[in-house]
Amino acid sequence: xxxxxxxxxxxxxxxxxxxxxxxxxxxxxxxxxxxxxxxxxxxxxxxxxxxxxxxxxxxxxxxxxxxxxxxxxxxxxxxxxxxxxxxxxxxxxxxxxxxxxxxxxxxxxxxxxxxxxxxxxxxxxxxxxxxxxxxxxxxxxxxxxxxxxxxxxxxxxxxxxxxxxxxxxxxxxxxxxxxxxxxxxxxxxxxxxxxxxxxxxxxxxxxxxxxxxxxxxxxxxxxxxxxxxxxxxxxxxxxxxxxxxxxxxxxxxxxxxxxxxxxxxxxxxxxxxxxxxxxxxxxxxxxxxxxxxxxxxxxxxxxxxxxxxxxxxxxxxxxxxxxxxxxxxxxxxxxxxxxxxxxxxxxxxxxxxxxxxxxxx
Numbered sequence: 001x002x003x004x005x006x007x008x009x010x011x012x013x014x015x016x017x018x019x020x021x022x023x024x025x026x027x028x029x030x031x032x033x034x035x036x037x038x039x040x041x042x043x044x045x046x047x048x049x050x051x052x053x054x055x056x057x058x059x060x061x062x063x064x065x066x067x068x069x070x071x072x073x074x075x076x077x078x079x080x081x082x083x084x085x086x087x088x089x090x091x092x093x094x095x096x097x098x099x100x101x102x103x104x105x106x107x108x109x110x111x112x113x114x115x116x117x118x119x120x121x122x123x124x125x126x127x128x129x130x131x132x133x134x135x136x137x138x139x140x141x142x143x144x145x146x147x148x149x150x151x152x153x154x155x156x157x158x159x160x161x162x163x164x165x166x167x168x169x170x171x172x173x174x175x176x177x178x179x180x181x182x183x184x185x186x187x188x189x190x191x192x193x194x195x196x197x198x199x200x201x202x203x204x205x206x207x208x209x210x211x212x213x214x215x216x217x218x219x220x221x222x223x224x225x226x227x228x229x230x231x232x233x234x235x236x237x238x239x240x241x242x243x244x245x246x247x248x249x250x251x252x253x254x255x256x257x258x259x260x261x262x263x264x265x266x267x268x269x270x271x272x273x274x275x276x277x278x279x280x281x282x283x284x285x286x287x288x289x290x291x292x293x294x295x296x297x298x299x300x301x302x303x304x305x306x307x308x309x310x311x312x313x314x315x316x317x318x319x320x321x322x323x324x325x326x327x328x329x330x331x332x333x334x335x336x337x338x339x340x341x342x343x344x345x346x347x348x349x350x351x352x353x354x355x356x357x358x359x360x361x
Contacts, residue, residue: 004246006192007126007146009239010113015152015232017223020050020114026149027057032086032110037061038076038100043092043116046160050153051091051114060085067131068098076103087112087148093164094122094129094272101143102128110148117160118231119168119273121175123150124239127250137262146243150235154223157231163271163304165218168234169211170277170305173296175241176204177280178252181287181336183245196245199237206233212302247335253283256333257346260326264318270306277305278312278353283333285349286341293353308354316354323347 014022027035034057039047041063060083065072076099080088087110090100097113104111115123122129127142157165179200183193206229214230217223242250257279261267267275277300284293297307306312309319323346326333333341 004190004192004248006244006246007142008243010124010147010150012148013124013150013152013236015154015228015236017153017155019151019153020047020052023052023112023149023151024054024057027054027087027112030087030110030148032057034058034083034085035060035087035089035112036076036080036083036085037089037091038064038096038103039091039116040064040066040093040096043096046116047091047114047153047156050156064092064096064099066095067133067135068095068102068128069131069133071133072099073102073106073128073130076100077106080104080107080109085109089114091116093117094120097122098128098130101126101147102130102141105141105143105145112149112151113147114151114153114156115235116156117164117168118157118234119160119164119271120171121235121238121242123147123152123235125242127242131262135262135265135268137259152231152235154228154231158218158221158223158227160218162215162218165215165230166304167271167273167277169207169215169230169273169303170280170300171273172203172234172238173207174254174276174280175238175249176200177283178254178332179241179245179249181252181283182248186248192244192246193248196241196243196249199244200241200249203233203237203241206230206237208299215303251332252335253286253333253341254279256326256331257282257322259331260322260324260346261312261314261318263321263325264314266314266318267312270312270314274306274312278307278309281307281353282346282349283336285352286333286336286345309350310354316351319347319350319354323350 213226258275323343
């Protein structure tokens with residue numbers, strides 16, 4: 001029996017138009033009287049029209065400083081403690097929500113999340129990805145409790161920039177490939193891991209079926225069936241894979257390649273999900289599944305996902321450095337097989353992707 005811890009879902013999750021109208025009642029029912037709202041400037045602008053007036057709740061508000069760092073987490077946690085709040089409400093994208101989850105854990109308060117983007121599963125997962133002050137990913141922290149309330153207002157998400165939705169689709173596709181490479185090799189997976197494996201497969205199936213239509217509908221700000229299926233797959237299904245699969249369902253090769261790329265300054269302008277989507281292709285080549293790469297690339301190109309470093313505006317001179325960084329001993333790429341994956345193998349796979357697309361280094 002695999003030694004895993006299941007943190008499958010937030011205590012309460014609502015996804016529907018008008019979800020935020022219920023916020024005050026949910027706070028009152030939990031005896032939450034004082035809150036700190038943390039958001040980005042753009043994310044607050046996106047959400048403010050739908051955000052209710054909290055008449056019986058004492059509200060403090062602060063804008064975060066753009067990155068999920070130890071420094072920023074400490075700052076927000078200190079604010080929560082100085083204001084004696086009962087909960088921190090995060091309004092924004094993945095980095096804002098990661099700061100709030102970390103600060104809530106540090107300050108021993110509840111975390112309430114309201115995403116303004118469907119760019120990853122950060123609203124669902126009880127973990128935060130931590131970056132250095134220079135923007136390089138350093139590690140991620142997993143918390144002993146899940147988010148208390150997650151409210152998704154599709155009308156906010158449908159107005160978000162299309163590239164962020166596309167990146168969310170890329171990040172969610174990785175759930176299948178990274179979970180499958182780990183869980184499929186287990187001879188007798190537990191029921192929880194079967195749930196994670198099945199959910200990961202659903203992530204890919206929903207994307208293949210609905211992603212193109214969802215993107216088209218989002219371009220028209222249309223909250224369609226396809227759009228809702230895709231955002232729930234990104235947030236809920238994506239979060240459930242790690243929630244039930246624990247270390248077998250979170251990250252493998254694709255995210256290690258993403259982490260390696262953060263060493264290149266040019267990568268900081270590329271979206272997380274786009275870098276992970278590229279990492280899927282590298283992982284598949286390491287698994288010797290070139291036929292799946294051939295199947296994915298036309299799909300990527302339809303959606304606008306990158307199939308090369310060139311598409312990410314990362315010079316190919318970084319390949320060897322990225323390969324070294326992505327195969328550090330602590331990286332999850334080594335979960336793919338029993339023997340270590342080498343930097344030479346990763347660099348070879350990356351060069352193969354560049355050459356197959358006839359892109360000159």
